[in-house]
Each structure stands twice: as structure tokens, then as C-alpha cells.
Amino acid sequence: MQITPLGDNALVLELGTVINESTHRHVQAAWRALAAAPLPAVSELVPAYTTVTIFYDPWAAVQAGAPAMGIADWLGGLVRERLKHPPKMEKAKPRVVEIPVCYGGEFGPDLARVAAQAKLSPEEVIKRHTKAEYLVHLIGFAPGFPYLGGLPKELHTPRHAKPRMTVPPGSVAIGGEQTGIYPLATPGGWNLIGRTPRRIFRPEQTPPVLLAAGDRVKFRAITPGEFSQQEERP
Amino acid sequence: MMRVSKPGLLTTVQDLGRPGYQQYGIVVGGALDSFAARAVNLCVGNDDNAALLEMAQTGPDLVFEQDVLVAWGGADFDATVSGQPLPRDRAVRIAAGEVVSFGLARAGLRAWLAIAGGIDVPLVMGSRTTYRRAGIGGHQGRPLVAGDVLKLFAPSPWARQILGSLQSGLKRAVTWTVRPETMGQPAKPGVVRALRGPECDWFAKEAQRAFFAAEWTATKEADRMGVRLSGPELPLLKPREMISSSVNAGVVQVPASGQPIVLLPSRQSVGGYPRLVAVLSADLGRFTQMRPGDKVRFVETTLAAAHDIYLARERDLARVRLGLARLAG
Numbered sequence: 271m272q273i274t275p276l277g278d279n280a281l282v283l284e285l286g287t288v289i290n291e292s293t294h295r296h297v298q299a300a301w302r303a304l305a306a307a308p309l310p311a312v313s314e315l316v317p318a319y320t321t322v323t324i325f326y327d328p329w330a331a332v333q334a335g336a337p338a339m340g341i342a343d344w345l346g347g348l349v350r351e352r353l354k355h356p357p358k359m360e361k362a363k364p365r366v367v368e369i370p371v372c373y374g375g376e377f378g379p380d381l382a383r384v385a386a387q388a389k390l391s392p393e394e395v396i397k398r399h400t401k402a403e404y405l406v407h408l409i410g411f412a413p414g415f416p417y418l419g420g421l422p423k424e425l426h427t428p429r430h431a432k433p434r435m436t437v438p439p440g441s442v443a444i445g446g447e448q449t450g451i452y453p454l455a456t457p458g459g460w461n462l463i464g465r466t467p468r469r470i471f472r473p474e475q476t477p478p479v480l481l482a483a484g485d486r487v488k489f490r491a492i493t494p495g496e497f498s499q500q501e502e503r504p
Numbered sequence: 505m506m507r508v509s510k511p512g513l514l515t516t517v518q519d520l521g522r523p524g525y526q527q528y529g530i531v532v533g534g535a536l537d538s539f540a541a542r543a544v545n546l547c548v549g550n551d552d553n554a555a556l557l558e559m560a561q562t563g564p565d566l567v568f569e570q571d572v573l574v575a576w577g578g579a580d581f582d583a584t585v586s587g588q589p590l591p592r593d594r595a596v597r598i599a600a601g602e603v604v605s606f607g608l609a610r611a612g613l614r615a616w617l618a619i620a621g622g623i624d625v626p627l628v629m630g631s632r633t634t635y636r637r638a639g640i641g642g643h644q645g646r647p648l649v650a651g652d653v654l655k656l657f658a659p660s661p662w663a664r665q666i667l668g669s670l671q672s673g674l675k676r677a678v679t680w681t682v683r684p685e686t687m688g689q690p691a692k693p694g695v696v697r698a699l700r701g702p703e704c705d706w707f708a709k710e711a712q713r714a715f716f717a718a719e720w721t722a723t724k725e726a727d728r729m730g731v732r733l734s735g736p737e738l739p740l741l742k743p744r745e746m747i748s749s750s751v752n753a754g755v756v757q758v759p760a761s762g763q764p765i766v767l768l769p770s771r772q773s774v775g776g777y778p779r780l781v782a783v784l785s786a787d788l789g790r791f792t793q794m795r796p797g798d799k800v801r802f803v804e805t806t807l808a809a810a811h812d813i814y815l816a817r818e819r820d821l822a823r824v825r826l827g828l829a830r831l832a833g
Contacts, residue, residue, distance in 0.1 A: 274702045277752045277782030278810040282702055289747060316526045316750045318774055323750030325523065328811050329818040341811050409529040410748065410774035413638050417748065453529075454638060473640045478629060479528040 271353070273346045279326055281342060283349065286320040289419065293320050294407060298484050303356035309348055310334035317483050318408045319417070324349065366403075366486045369451065371442050372497040373399075373464035380427075380461035384444055387427045396491050398422050399463065404449065404487040414453040414471040414479030418487060421449045433459035440465045442489065453479070467492075467500040474504075506572075506619065508652040510565035512606060517623050517642035517654070518558045518616075522631035526750070526773035533633045533641075533770045535616055536728060537789035539817065540578050543684040544618040546825055547575030547595045549663035554622030555632035557648075560614045563606020564648060570600050573620035573659060573667045577684065579612025579793055591677040595620075595663075597670040612793035620659035620667065665832040680831075682824055688786055688817030696787040697805045697813070701755060701779035703746065711738040715780060716802055720764075722794040728770035731791050733800070737762040738780065751775040754783035756802075766791050786813050 272284040285300055286293030301317040304324070311331035316323045328341050336344040373396045374381040385392045404418040411417075421444065429445045437443070437458035442451050445460030452458055453470035470480045481487065492500070508515075518541065521534025535541030535558055542552040550556075557564070563581050573595050576583060583590035583606045585598060598604055606615070625632050625643055634642025643654055659667065666678065691697055704712065718735040725732035738758050751757065753769045757777040766783060767775075768791060781802065783791070790800065805813075 275699060275782075275807050276702060276750065276779065277699060277754045278785050278807065278814050280750070280752045282750065287747075314523050314526055316773060318749040319747045321749045323752075325752070328814045332815060338811065338815060339808050342807055408748070408774065409527060411529060411772060413528060413530045415529050456637075471638065473628060473638065477528060478525065478530065483527065 271350070273349065275342055276323060279328060281324045281326070281346060281349070283322045283324060284320060285322065289319045289407065291405065294405060294419075294484075297322060298362065299356075300353055301483075302359055302362060303353055304349065306357045306359055309345070309352065311336070311345065318410070362484065364484060364486050365482075366488060367481060368488050368490055369442070369466050369468060370492045370496065370500060371400075371464040371466050371489045372492050372494055375494065377465035377494070377497070378442070378463040380443075381463045384425060384427045384461050384463055388424045390424065395425060395463070398425060399449070400489045400491055406481050406483055406485040406487060408483045409479060409481065412453050412456055412471075413473075414481060416450055416481045416485075416487065418449050421447060425449075427461050429459040430461070433457050437462065438465060440467065440470065442466060465497070467497050467502060469502040469504070472502075472504070505569040506623070506654045506656060507567045507569070508564055508648045508650060508654070509567055509603070510605075511648045511650050511652070512559050512564040513562040514560045515564045515648045516558050516634040516636070517555050517625055517632055517648075518634060519555045519632045520553045521769060522629055522633050522635065522641070525629055529773050530629065530638070531635065531770050531773060532753070533635055533728070534631070536614060536768055536770075536792040537578065537616070538769070539684050539786075539821075540789060541616045541618070542821065543593070543682045544575040544577045544616050545622070546821070546828065547593070547682050548573045548618050548620040549660040549666065550618055550620065550622050554618065554657075555625060556616055556618040556623065558614060558616055559606055561609050563609070563615065565603055565605045567603055568598055568600060568619075571667065571671065572598050572656070573663050573670075574598055574604070574617060576615055576617040577682075578615030579609040581609050581615050582607030585676075588676075593681040593683050594678050595666055595670075596677040597667060597675065613795055614792050619656055620663035621657035624655035624657045662829070662832045680828075682828075684821075687820035687824075689813050691787050691790075694799060695801050695803055696790050697784045697810070698756070698781040698802045699784070699805060699807060699810055701781045703778035704780055706740050706744055706778050707758070707780060708739050708741050711740075714738065715764075716804055719799050719801055722796055722798045722800070724796045726794065726796070728768055730765045730767045730771060731794055732763060732765045734763055738764065740778065744778075746776050746778050748774045748776040751779065752782060754785065754788045755779050756781045756783065768792060784810050784813060786817050
């Protein structure tokens with residue numbers, strides 16, 4: 271376990287070097303242990319694929335007893351200590367979140383492109399995309415945007431050479447080896463295969479996003495009629 | 505109440521940002537130069553985190569409904585009140601109905617204006633910072649436009665006392681100043697101090713040397729998320745894909761094009777490019793003032809030295825805070 275400074279107010283805790291389930295479990299365990307009780311001077315913990323980044327205020331650290339010339343070592347020591355003796359926690363049971371998706375048509379203009387690339391029928395693409403279970407490795411890029419692992423190999427499809435100027439919020443897309451959901455109307459180069467009526471980013475709620483790192487995601491195909499019925503609006 | 509008669513190019517409500525939500529992909533943002541924002545808030549008796557205005561290149565014209573105490577600092581704007589120069593880096597009295605006009609930045613790019621009490625906009629996820637891309641925070645989640653009217657919180661007793669003494673003495677401004685750029689151990693002009701980043705070793709030795717030896721030029725590609733620099737190519741030792749991980753304000757990431765980007769507070773929460781170095785918090789403000797064509801050099805420092813610099817600035821600000829508190833009461 272390596273701890274590396276990221277500027278004068280953050281430390282990166284490295285828990286693996288490859289993206290896989292085992293690294294993910296280590297990241298989740300470390301994140302939960304560090305978040306279970308406040309650490310002095312720490313303002314924020316941010317998990318990613320292989321790391322947990324610890325943001326801190328050096329001034330607050332000194333007020334909390336850190337030696338002025340050894341702040342990072344002092345905080346690094348507290349982190350290691352916490353991970354060695356994690357507080358008693360309930361065993362984390364991954365949450366499975368079902369995401370309804372209306373595939374194809376105006377909701378998924380690139381479904382045919384993905385099907386052609388995979389040499390499958392659009393129906394078969396939908397079947398395989400909904401059959402898989404995906405792991406939310408991390409949330410980033412945009413508010414609530416999940417980096418999902420577990421896209422079946424045959425559905426891997428290169429990104430568009432020229433990104434769309436705007437992608438409708440809720441679009442479910444495939445970019446290279448990844449699949450994800452666009453939370454906001456943003457430019458985007460991924461292949462749009464469908465759209466969910468659920469809101470991914472909902473700033474008025476707690477938490478403000480639908481998905482969290484560690485969740486499992488299952489997509490479920492719905493009809494345009496069901497989409498209109500289920501559409502969530504701010 | 506504060507009425508916006510001209511909005512300026514990009515005037516937004518900011519505080520010290522929205523930490524705690526990066527795990528949800530929500531950017532921290534906040535005043536791009538947090539130390540400059542804290543200094544002007546201090547001048548008008550506000551908490552460090554009070555909401556204020558950030559302006560860029562062309563500032564706003566503002567009119568207040570009541571007499572207020574304000575302070576501004578940052579870039580060298582052509583600021584006036586009722587046609588007279590508006591003193592900077594200190595508490596200034598503005599009478600009801602007077603027009604405060606920021607005009608153009610003559611040097612630098614961004615400035616911050618604090619009003620005693622702070623701007624009263626709703627807290628969204630614990631912050632009043634405008635998050636433009638998500639359309640939340642600040643004033644209706646967007647930059648100010650002409651005709652906007654913003655509410656203000658009541659000034660602190662300290663600010664009321666300072667305002668009262670300016671009013672009775674018919675004075676425009678106090679005589680003391682708070683100048684954040686002189687606090688702590690400022691870097692030399694044209695130089696910023698940086699720490700090695702987690703992927704520094706991914707770069708060829710010559711690339712690491714070139715990075716610290718070169719004079720870098722700010723490009724047009726610059727916004728609240730970051731500033732792209734132009735200079736020598738920075739090749740990796742061998743082609744290598746980075747696994748997306750956290751970034752931080754000040755991180756210099758190097759995309760495949762080889763031209764580095766210095767990240768500013770409205771950066772994304774994660775990035776997928778190697779993190780070559782990270783600029784010290786104390787020197788990050790330099791990049792918020794850079795215009796295309798401005799030059800900068802990087803000098804490497806140690807984490808212990810970086811913390812020494814960080815603490816020196818905080819100690820100076822704390823000392824000024826104590827001094828100002830003694831002025832009233």
C-alpha cells in the first residue's frame with residue numbers, strides 16, 4: 271500500500287495497479303474504513319478504480335497536532351493505523367440498482383452501429399446489454415456519471431471520431447470497452463444505444479446522484495410508452 | 505440588495521467551493537483564487553467562506569439599495585465608484601444608489617468583490633458556488649445577467665462599526681490594506697513552485713528536465729477548469745495508459761498531445777492523464793490571472809518546504825485577522 275502526495279493538500283492511497291473486482295473490493299474496504307469516523311484535517315475522501323485520495327488542510331492538521339515539518343507523514347500514519355484496525359462496520363452488501371432503458375429509435379440512434387460492429391441483430395445487442403451485471407467502479411467525469419465495468423466483449427464499440435455537440439441526459443451509451451449513462455446534456459463521443467427515464471443527477475436529493483461506487487447495475491428494456499410513464503423530471 | 509446593471513463577461517457568485525461531493529462526480533469549484541477571496545472577505549468582516557462575486561476580463565456595473573461596505577482585489581481592473589477610482593484591497597464605503605463599475609482588467613484577468621454580510625443565495629450541497637455546467641448554486645445556477653437583483657446577508661457588527669466610522673468621517677475608504685500577494689513566502693515573478701506528481705517517473709528524464717528548464721506560454725485554451733500551456737514536448741518513457749484517478753487543483757496533467765494542462769478549482773473530480781507535477785496552493789493564483797501569451801517557469805520543491813510555505817501564508821492571514829478585529833469595539 272503506497273501513499274503518494276498529490277500536491278500540498280492531498281494524498282493518494284494506492285490499493286492496486288489493475289482494474290478488477292479484487293482491487294475494487296480493496297478500494298471499497300479502505301474507503302469505508304477511512305470514512306467510518308472523521309480523520310483530523312481531512313475534508314474529503316475520493317475513491318477511484320485503484321485509489322482513494324485523501325484531501326486535507328495542512329493548517330488544520332497542525333492545529334490538530336501534526337508536526338509542522340512532517341504533516342504528510344503524520345496523516346499517512348493515521349491512515350495506515352486506521353486501515354490496520356478498521357472500526358467495526360456492517361458488512362457491505364452491494365446494492366443492485368435496476369435501470370430501465372428504452373433502447374433504439376430516437377432514444378438510441380447508434381444501436382444499429384453497435385449491432386453492425388458486433389455482427390448481431392439490434393435485439394441481440396439489447397439482450398446481451400441487459401443480461402450482464404455491471405459494477406460501478408467510480409463516479410466521475412460529470413455529476414453521477416458511472417464508470418461501469420462488465421460490458422460483454424462483443425459489444426465493445428469504438429467512440430465516434432467526431433463527438434456529438436450535445437447528448438440528451440439519461441442516454442445509455444457504449445464507448446470503447448465501457449458503458450455508461452450521461453447525467454447531463456453534454457457533448458459526448460460514445461455510441462447512444464438507449465435512454466433511461468430515471469434521473470442520474472438530482473441535486474435536490476440526498477445523495478444527489480442515483481448511483482454510487484460499489485453499486486451493481488442491471489439494465490432492463492422498456493417500451494417508449496413505459497418511458498413516458500416513468501420519466502422523472504426535476 | 506444589489507442590482508446588476510451590466511453583468512461583465514463572466515461574473516459569478518462563488519464561495520470556497522463545494523467539497524465533499526467529488527465521490528459523486530461533483531466538482532469542488534469555488535473562487536479560483538481562494539486566498540484572494542478570503543482576503544477580500546476579511547476586509548469587510550465576513551467569514552472566509554462568505555459568497556462573493558468573481559469577475560473575469562470585463563467586470564460588472566453594480567448598484568446597491570443601501571449603504572454597504574465592500575472590498576475588492578485580484579487583477580488590476582479599471583474600477584470606479586461614481587466616476588472616481590475605487591480603492592482596492594481594503595474596506596470601501598458605497599452609498600445607496602452609487603454606481604460601482606469595474607470596467608476592463610488592465611493587467612491580469614480575474615478579481616473578487618466581497619460585500620459585507622456576503623451574498624444571500626441558497627446553499628446547494630453546502631455551498632453557494634455557481635456550478636455552471638450542472639446549472640446549480642450561485643444565482644440561479646448561472647453567470648449574472650443585466651437586471652439580476654441579489655440579496656445580501658446582514659453585515660457583521662464589526663463591519664457596521666467600520667461603515668459607521670467611514671460615514672461619520674465622510675470617508676470613502678479605510679487607510680489599512682490587506683494584500684494577499686505579499687503574505688507568506690511569495691514566489692518570484694514569473695515562477696511557480698511545484699511538487700513531483702504521482703506519475704512524474706513515467707516521463708523520460710529529459711522530459712522531466714525540459715519541464716523545469718522551459719519557459720511555458722499560456723494558450724487561449726483556458727477556463728475555470730484549467731489552463732493549457734505550450735512549450736517543449738513531454739514524451740513518456742514508454743507508451744502507458746493511465747487508470748483514471750483523482751486530480752487536484754494545481755495538478756499539471758499531460759495528455760497524449762504532450763502539452764500540459766494546469767488544473768484549476770473547477771476541474772473534474774477524476775482525470776485519465778499522467779500527473780507530472782502539482783503546483784503549490786500558494787502559487788495557484790498565478791494561473792487564474794494568466795492571459796494567452798503570458799510566460800511561466802516551474803521550479804521543483806519538497807513537500808516539507810511546500811507545507812512551510814502553506815503555513816506561513818495561513819499564519820500571516822491569521823495575524824491580519826487578529827489585527828483587524830482590534831480595530832473595532
